[in-house]
Each structure stands twice: as structure tokens, then as C-alpha cells.
Amino acid sequence: MRNATLPVLLVLASGIGGVVLAQQMQGMDHGAHAEDTGELIWRMPPMDPNMPMLPGIMGALPPVGPLLPGFGIDPMDYPPARPREILDLADGDEITFTASVVRRMIAGKHYLMFAYNGQYPGPLLRAPTGATVVVNFVNEIDMPTTVHWHGLRLDNRFDGVPEVTQAPVLPGGTFRYEVRFSDTGVYWYHPHMREDVQQDLGLYGNLLAVPPDPDYYGEVHREEFLILDDILIDERGIVPYGDVAPTHSLMGRFGNVMLTNGATDYRLSVQRGEVVRFYVTNVANARTFNLTFGGAPIKVVASDLSKYEHEVWTGSVPIAPAERYVVEVQFDEAGMVPIENSIQAIDHFRGEFYPHVDLLGQVEVGEDVVERDLSEAFGHLRENDDVAADLANYRRYFEREPDHELELALEIGDLPLTIIQSMEFEKGLYVPPVEWNDTMPMMNWLSTGEQVRWILRDRATGRENMDIHWSFQRGDVVKLRIFNNPDNLHPMHHPIHVHGQRYLVTSMDGVANANLVWKDTAIVPVASTVDLVIEMTNPGDWMVHCHIAEHLHSGMMLSFSVE
Amino acid sequence: MTAAGVAFAVAALAGLGTALPAEALPGVPGLSACSVSSMGPGAPYYAVELVPTGRVPGTRRARGAATISYAHSPFGLSVTPDGEYVYDLHVEFSGLPSTSGDFVVWVTKADLSEVNAVGRLDGEQKIEARVDWNKFLVVVTLEAATEPLGETWNGPIVFRGMSRSGRMHTMAGHGPFQAEPCSKYGY
Numbered sequence: 001m002r003n004a005t006l007p008v009l010l011v012l013a014s015g016i017g018g019v020v021l022a023q024q025m026q027g028m029d030h031g032a033h034a035e036d037t038g039e040l041i042w043r044m045p046p047m048d049p050n051m052p053m054l055p056g057i058m059g060a061l062p063p064v065g066p067l068l069p070g071f072g073i074d075p076m077d078y079p080p081a082r083p084r085e086i087l088d089l090a091d092g093d094e095i096t097f098t099a100s101v102v103r104r105m106i107a108g109k110h111y112l113m114f115a116y117n118g119q120y121p122g123p124l125l126r127a128p129t130g131a132t133v134v135v136n137f138v139n140e141i142d143m144p145t146t147v148h149w150h151g152l153r154l155d156n157r158f159d160g161v162p163e164v165t166q167a168p169v170l171p172g173g174t175f176r177y178e179v180r181f182s183d184t185g186v187y188w189y190h191p192h193m194r195e196d197v198q199q200d201l202g203l204y205g206n207l208l209a210v211p212p213d214p215d216y217y218g219e220v221h222r223e224e225f226l227i228l229d230d231i232l233i234d235e236r237g238i239v240p241y242g243d244v245a246p247t248h249s250l251m252g253r254f255g256n257v258m259l260t261n262g263a264t265d266y267r268l269s270v271q272r273g274e275v276v277r278f279y280v281t282n283v284a285n286a287r288t289f290n291l292t293f294g295g296a297p298i299k300v301v302a303s304d305l306s307k308y309e310h311e312v313w314t315g316s317v318p319i320a321p322a323e324r325y326v327v328e329v330q331f332d333e334a335g336m337v338p339i340e341n342s343i344q345a346i347d348h349f350r351g352e353f354y355p356h357v358d359l360l361g362q363v364e365v366g367e368d369v370v371e372r373d374l375s376e377a378f379g380h381l382r383e384n385d386d387v388a389a390d391l392a393n394y395r396r397y398f399e400r401e402p403d404h405e406l407e408l409a410l411e412i413g414d415l416p417l418t419i420i421q422s423m424e425f426e427k428g429l430y431v432p433p434v435e436w437n438d439t440m441p442m443m444n445w446l447s448t449g450e451q452v453r454w455i456l457r458d459r460a461t462g463r464e465n466m467d468i469h470w471s472f473q474r475g476d477v478v479k480l481r482i483f484n485n486p487d488n489l490h491p492m493h494h495p496i497h498v499h500g501q502r503y504l505v506t507s508m509d510g511v512a513n514a515n516l517v518w519k520d521t522a523i524v525p526v527a528s529t530v531d532l533v534i535e536m537t538n539p540g541d542w543m544v545h546c547h548i549a550e551h552l553h554s555g556m557m558l559s560f561s562v563e
Numbered sequence: 564m565t566a567a568g569v570a571f572a573v574a575a576l577a578g579l580g581t582a583l584p585a586e587a588l589p590g591v592p593g594l595s596a597c598s599v600s601s602m603g604p605g606a607p608y609y610a611v612e613l614v615p616t617g618r619v620p621g622t623r624r625a626r627g628a629a630t631i632s633y634a635h636s637p638f639g640l641s642v643t644p645d646g647e648y649v650y651d652l653h654v655e656f657s658g659l660p661s662t663s664g665d666f667v668v669w670v671t672k673a674d675l676s677e678v679n680a681v682g683r684l685d686g687e688q689k690i691e692a693r694v695d696w697n698k699f700l701v702v703v704t705l706e707a708a709t710e711p712l713g714e715t716w717n718g719p720i721v722f723r724g725m726s727r728s729g730r731m732h733t734m735a736g737h738g739p740f741q742a743e744p745c746s747k748y749g750y
Contacts, residue, residue: 292644300637312637315644325638343646344697351731353697355645429730432697433609433640433648486608508639509607511632525633525640527608 040071045445046234046256053442056418062247064448066240069142069201070101070112078103081115084205084225084261086124091131097122097147097177099191099203100140106231107257107264111238114141114201120262121227121283122189122205129184129209135177137169141198144168146175148192149207150322150497151304151520153182156540159499160192164541164559168193181209183305183502183518184216186225186279186324196246196253196285196549200231201238202262204283217301218311219377220277220328221370224268226339228282228289228319228360230255245553247445249452250490252286252321252548254438258341258358266339266361271370275330275378276363277301282319285549288434288493288523291317293329293363294337299378302326305502305518309388311381312515316342318434320495320523322547330378337363343436348426356437391504391516394477397533398506402481404470405459408524408546408556410488413451419443423489431486433525434493454494454546454556459483468558476536476562479506486527494551496532497521499542501562503534521547536562607631611701611724613654618719619705621660627722629654629701634693649695654681654703656688662705669702669716670694673729678715698728 042061047053070078081102087095102115116122127133139145146169148160158177159165169175187207191198206225211217232239232255241247248254260266270276282289292298298314301307304324317325331337338359345356412420422443438444458468472478480503482496502518508530524530545557611629615622631650634641641649654668668681668690681692683706703722706712 290642290644290646295644303637308637314637316642316646318638318640318642342644346731348731353647353728430727432728432731436646505639509632511635513639514635515637517637523639528640530639 038072040066040068040240042066042240043234043236045232045239045441047441054418054422057416057442057446060416060446062242062446062448063450064242064245064247067197067243068238068240069114069197071240073112075103075110075112078112079118080105081113081118081120081202084119084121084124085117086126089125089127089131089133091128091133093127094134094136095125096138097135098138098140099145099198101142102202104202104262106233106259109237111233114198114203116189116203116205119205120202122203124205124225125179125189125207126210127181127207129181129212132178132180135179137175137177139169139171139173142171143194143198144170145191145193145198145203147177147189149177149179149187149189151185151187151324152180152207153500153502153538154178154180156500156538156542159540159542161499161543162193164543179207181207184209184211185302185305186281186326188227188281188283188322188324190283194246194553196248196553197241199283199549200241200253200255200285204229206279206281208279216307217277217326218328218380218382219275219374221274221372221374222270223277223279225261226266226278226280226361227261228280228284228291228341229259229262230284230287231257231259233257242448245449246550247448248286249449249454249550249554250447251435251438251440251444251492252550254286254441254444255284258360260339260361267364268361269364269366270331271366271368272334273330273332273370273373273375274365275328275374277326277328279324279326280317280319281324282321284321286321286438288318288320288436288495289341289360290343290436291319291360292340292342294340296329296331296337299328299381300325301328303517304520306390307384307387308517309391309515310383313381318523320493320521320547321549322495322497322521323519323523328378330375331363331365332375334365334367337365339363345437346432346435346439348439387516394504394533394535397477397479398512398531400479402479402531404478405481405483407455407457407459408482408484408494409455409457410490410492411453411455412489413453415443415447415451419446420489427489428487431491431526433528434523449550449554452554454551454554456544456546456556456558458558465555465558470558470560472536472560472562474537474539474562478534478536480532480534481529482524482532483529484524484526491526493523493525494546494548494556495521495523496544497547498532498534498544500538500540501534501536501542503532505530506533507531538562609650609727611652611726613701613703613722613724615722616720619660619662619721622721625656625658625660625722627654627656627703629724631694631726643695647695647697649693652681652692652694652701654684654690654692654701656684659684659688663708664705664718665708666721667704667706667712667716667718668692669704670696671700671702672696673698673700673725675700680712682712697726698731699726700724700729701726
């Protein structure tokens with residue numbers, strides 16, 4: 001891997017063939033397509049027709065082969081997936097969990113995708129906080145996989161990280177997980193192998209650790225679970241993935257079809273005046289959403305592993321991949337309330353921001369007024385003394401010097417010269433704090449982990465990614481400073497996930513966080529410096545990584561152990 | 564010196580430097596006389612360089628910097644329901660000359676379609692404001708001390724700067740030319 005500051009070498013490399021030029025794409029209409037002859041080959045990803053393409057990359061293809069599980073099989077040969085079911089579980093319960101191929105219908109078309117227990121999303125596992133449930137996992141897809149129980153502080157053996165905590169579960173294989181619902185809150189599960197494919201095709205679902213205290217959250221009329229996702233589809237179906245390595249390594253694979261709970265037509269019917277608690281999870285490979293409810297005030301109650309110190313009002317919920325937020329909304333006007341992703345997208349060619357809105361679902365508010373009026377409770381913002389009391393034990397760590405410092409960086413290899421040139425124009429000028437949309441779909445698609453290396457760099461040792469291994473003692477409280485260095489060809493935000501422990505984001509860019517919450521995943525915007533205080537309570541070997549699936553597979557991970 | 568202090572010092576040098584030839588500033592490797600403070604090593608990426616216009620005597624020697632940080636938010640970064648970032652803007656000067664008027668800070672959208680008066684600089688030549696635009700200008704003008712502030716400025720522009728997003732790359736735009744000396748363009 002070369003450093004991106006060696007353009008001459010990169011010129012040579014791109015000419016030699018880091019990317020396949022596509023003479024074989026003759027006859028393509030906006031990209032090759034040979035499914036009709038039974039052969040899967042690349043076709044260009046769908047693009048905004050108003051976005052001009054760099055001439056030098058016209059006809060280029062990723063340097064890996066295409067992969068589409070189930071390609072060539074008639075979806076109608078498989079059973080249809082069914083909507084998620086809720087499994088109410090008790091301590092000691094045992095369930096079977098099967099990953100398999102299913103038929104899904106998205107926007108009126110059938111696709112072969114994956115599912116846990118034949119459901120989209122996977123079943124909601126609901127158990128009391130502190131309960132342990134045995135999950136007997138069966139792998140019936142044609143890829144090795146594991147299940148990671150994201151955010152739960154469970155026994156290290158069951159964390160689902162291949163070659164770290166367990167061997168991959170091969171096709172036809174099984175694994176017995178003991179899932180401890182460690183902390184009250186909402187969590188999710190997903191594969192920890194080729195997430196860019198398996199998770200994207202539907203392998204995800206929620207877990208809810210039910211609070212022991214019925215007054216843990218405020219009173220609401222109902223609870224709903226929103227899993228936000230997107231998928232990349234063109235007129236011929238799901239756009240293939242990379243076979244030996246993911247494509248879209250620069251920015252991650254953004255979808256062009258939005259899914260809420262796995263569907264394009266999410267709808268909720270409520271009575272006028274209802275207060276709904278939404279458990280929101282972002283399972284997209286790369287997309288950060290800015291969630292809105294038709295302009296209604298949103299009460300922010302909790303995030304990954306705890307409630308906030310105090311509840312706050314907000315107008316939207318920016319949520320990065322793998323984050324969760326618990327929010328409450330009152331629907332007090334009859335009519336349709338859109339649930340939207342409302343962002344300022346970027347047109348790099350014009351150098352402009354422009355407003356962009358995706359419809360994620362709708363809430364139909366009826367004329368009938370709900371029987372119990374919770375307006376007063378909803379209008380009150382709670383101070384959570386229990387959270388504050390817990391946090392008091394950690395405040396002495398906030399101001400001390402960091403124990404470790406990470407720098408987030410990027411190295412780029414033999415991408416096509418035009419892409420390098422384009423990014424060099426951009427270097428040092430401006431990259432937004434967050435990439436809300438795929439501003440360069442073709443360039444992004446061409447990049448794989450063979451050309452792009454995303455880096456976690458230990459500033460003290462210079463070690464990078466899996467060459468880093470930190471050791472801690474159980475009970476240590478560790479301050480980690482993360483700087484997202486903008487000085488590279490394409491800086492990007494990163495949602496950083498710490499396995500098996502919980503952490504606080506104590507400051508961003510030197511500004512102290514005045515409303516803390518326990519997290520396992522948090523966003524580090526471009527050029528920002530974020531301080532985390534991590535409580536090391538859970539022994540074992542664990543990971544820290546970016547939760548953009550393609551960045552993870554481009555190397556952006558490290559390990560640490562707690563003795 | 565804190566990071567903010569370094570940023571302020573670098574910004575100040577850059578501001579002073581507009582009167583100098585377009586060459587590296589003493590002690591600031593890589594920064595030309597009009598290259599931007601926010602691009603200096605260790606400086607805040609999203610700082611706003613404030614460039615003197617020279618329209619008011621004595622102001623070229625003043626030093627000014629504007630920095631932005633995310634407004635408090637439960638999500639770390641802060642955005643509006645429309646997706647615009649929400650920043651706390653901190654503007655600080657030193658060495659502004661005594662005048663018969665007040666130095667007033669404004670923020671505007673890049674196309675001047677909306678203008679907000681941030682306010683008059685206080686005795687410490689500082690002011691803070693909330694900005695929820697992705698791309699904006701910071702404008703400092705000299706206004707009559709006795710007049711209420713209008714919808715936009717009336718006095719001469721003394722300093723002006725653009726948010727970092729003003730440098731967003733365009734294929735036909737400023738990208739390849741960002742290192743050119745600003746003296747070429749008359750300031």
C-alpha cells in the first residue's frame with residue numbers, strides 16, 4: 001500500500017491495472033448486464049443523472065469480481081419472508097435462530113435476501129435486564145457468518161467476532177450463544193463477517209433489555225421499533241457486491257432505496273394525542289440519517305446503554321450506523337405525519353449544499369382522541385438522578401490526560417488516476433463533517449479494500465489497526481482521545497464502536513459534553529477530536545472499529561484485552 | 564499555549580500578513596501571506612479566517628479570528644431538522660483601533676440572501692453567536708454607535724471571512740487554485 005502523496009506512482013499503478021477497464025462492457029446500457037445469459041458481471045451503480053461523470057473513469061470496473069448471493073435462482077423458489085415477530089423471553093430461555101435465504105418484496109419487486117428466522121427485520125428479542133438467553137444459531141446461508149450482539153456487555157466467548165472470540169460458523173454449521181441482556185436499553189444483532197453483504201441483505205434485528213423499574217422511562221401510549229436502512233438497487237435488481245473484498249471502500253455503500261423495518265412503506269396508525277416511544281436503530285452500511293417526524297418536537301430520552309442525564313427537546317435525530325436513540329413524540333394533529341431523512345446533500349461538482357428529503361414512513365393520526373391524555377407528562381423533561389449518580393463515579397477521569405490517542409487516517413493505493421486527481425483538488429479545501437449522501441457513486445464503487453486502507457493509528461507507537469493491541473485490567477477507566485485527521489485525500493466521519501464495554505463521550509473539540517449518556521458507538525466528524533471515557537469491566541479480547549461496513553473491511557479496527 | 568491560542572495566533576499572523584508579500588510567513592511553515600489560518604497544522608479545521616479590507620485606517624494591524632464548534636446536542640454533532648449544522652461562533656479581535664463608531668459582527672448566507680446581526684463587539688473585542696447555516700460569511704463593519712442596527716450593515720466592511728465550506732471543491736472552481744496569492748485578486 002502506497003501513501004497517497006505519491007501521485008506519480010499512483011499514475012503508473014492505475015495504468016497498470018489496479019482497476020479493470022471494461023472493454024467487455026460493450027453493449028451496456030448504463031453498465032454491463034449479463035444476467036440474461038446466466039453470468040453475473042458488473043454493471044455501474046445507479047447515479048443521479050444530473051451528476052456528470054469524470055471522463056477518465058467511464059467504463060472502469062472494481063478490481064474484484066461481482067458477488068450476489070442467490071444470483072440466477074428464481075426468488076419464487078424460496079419462501080417469502082414475514083414481518084418481525086416479538087419474542088418475549090425470560091432468564092434461562094432457549095431459542096433457535098436460523099440465518100437463511102428468503103424471498104423479499106421491496107417496492108413491488110421480488111429479491112432473494114437473507115433473514116433470521118425468516119423475518120425482516122429479525123425477531124425482536126425482548127427480555128428483562130439481567131436475563132441470559134441461550135440462542136442456538138444455525139447457519140443456512142452459503143457464506144460463513146457469526147452473530148454479534150451489538151452493545152451488550154456479554155461474555156466474551158459470545159461476542160461473535162470471527163477468529164477473535166469464535167471460529168466462523170460455516171454453511172450448515174451451528175453455534176450456541178449465551179446472550180446476556182446486560183444493561184437496560186435497545187440493542188441489535190448482526191453478522192460480523194462480510195457485513196457489507198450479509199447485513200445489507202437483511203441479517204439484523206433488535207434486542208430490548210426491559211427496565212426493572214416501570215418508571216424507568218416516562219409514560220407513553222405505545223412503543224415502536226424503527227430500524228433504518230438503505231439498499232442499492234437498480235432496474236435489474238440488487239447491485240452486486242465485491243466477491244473477495246467489498247466495493248465502496250472510500251465512503252461505504254450507500255443505498256438508494258430507504259427501508260424502515262425492512263420495508264419501503266412503513267406506516268403506523270395512532271390516535272390523536274398519542275405519545276409514542278420510538279426505539280431507533282441505524283443498521284445501514286454507511287448512511288447517517290437525520291430523522292424527523294414532520295416537524296414535531298422530539299423528546300430525546302436515551303441512547304445506546306442508558307438514559308441521558310436529562311431529557312431534551314430536539315427537532316431531528318442524527319443517527320450514525322449502529323447507534324440507537326430512544327425518543328418520544330406526541331402526535332396531536334389528525335392527518336399524515338411523514339417520517340423523513342432530512343439532510344443537506346452535497347453536489348461536489350457545483351460545490352453546493354442542497355436540501356434532500358427521503359420519506360422513511362408515515363404516521364397516520366386519526367381524528368379520535370386517545371383516551372388517556374399524557375400531554376402533561378410528555379411536556380415535562382425528566383432529570384435522571386440515577387444516571388447522574390452513576391456518572392459521579394467517573395467525572396474525575398474527564399479532565400485527565402488521555403491514556404491512549406488514536407488518529408483516524410486513510411491511505412489510498414492504485415485507484416484510477418482521475419479519481420486521485422479529483423481528490424487531490426479537494427485535499428486541504430473542505431470536506432463536510434458528515435457525508436450524508438454518496439456524492440461520488442462511481443468513484444466510491446470502484447474502491448475496494450485492496451486500494452483503500454482506513455486507519456486507526458496509535459499516536460504513541462505509530463502502530464496501526466490490528467497491529468495495535470492494548471491491555472487493561474478489569475475495573476480500569478480509560479480515557480481515549482480520537483482525532484479524525486482531515487489531512488488525507490478523502491477524510492470522512494467514522495462511527496466508532498467499542499465492543500463489550502460502555503463509554504462516555506466527554507467532550508468534542510474541547511467542549512465538554514453537558515448531557516452524558518453511556519454509549520457503545522459514537523460518531524467522530526471530520527477534523528473533530530472526541531474524548532471517550534471507557535469503563536473496562538468486561539474481561540476478554542475485544543474490538544474497536546469503525547461501523548461503516550466497508551471501512552471495517554478496509555482495515556479500520558484494533559483489539560484490546562481486559563484481564 | 565492551547566490549541567485555540569495557537570489558532571488565534573496563526574490567524575492573527577495571517578491577518579497581519581496581508582500587507583506582506585505573498586510568501587511564507589515567518590515562523591509559520593506552509594502558510595503563505597494569504598493562505599488561510601484554518602489550514603495551518605494544528606489549527607481548527609472549521610475556523611474562519613477574517614481578512615482585513617483596509618477600508619478603515621488602523622484595522623490592518625488588528626488581529627481577528629472566528630472559530631466554530633458544535634452547539635450542544637445530545638448527538639455529539641448538532642444539526643437542524645433541515646440538516647444544516649448548528650455551530651457556536653466565537654469571534655475575537657485584538658488591536659482594533661479606537662473609532663467614533665462600533666465594530667459590528669454580522670453573519671450572512673454566502674449569497675447574501677439572509678443577513679443576521681450578531682452584535683457589537685464588546686469591550687474585550689469578543690462576541691459569540693449561534694449559526695445554523697452550512698455555508699456562511701462573517702462580516703465585520705464599522706457602524707455608527709448611536710444608530711440601532713438595521714437589517715444589514717450600513718458602514719464599511721472592515722473584515723470579512725467565509726466558513727470553511729466556502730472552499731468546497733468544484734471541478735471548474737477554486738480547487739486547483741487555492742494556493743494562489745490573494746494579492747493577485749486585490750487584497
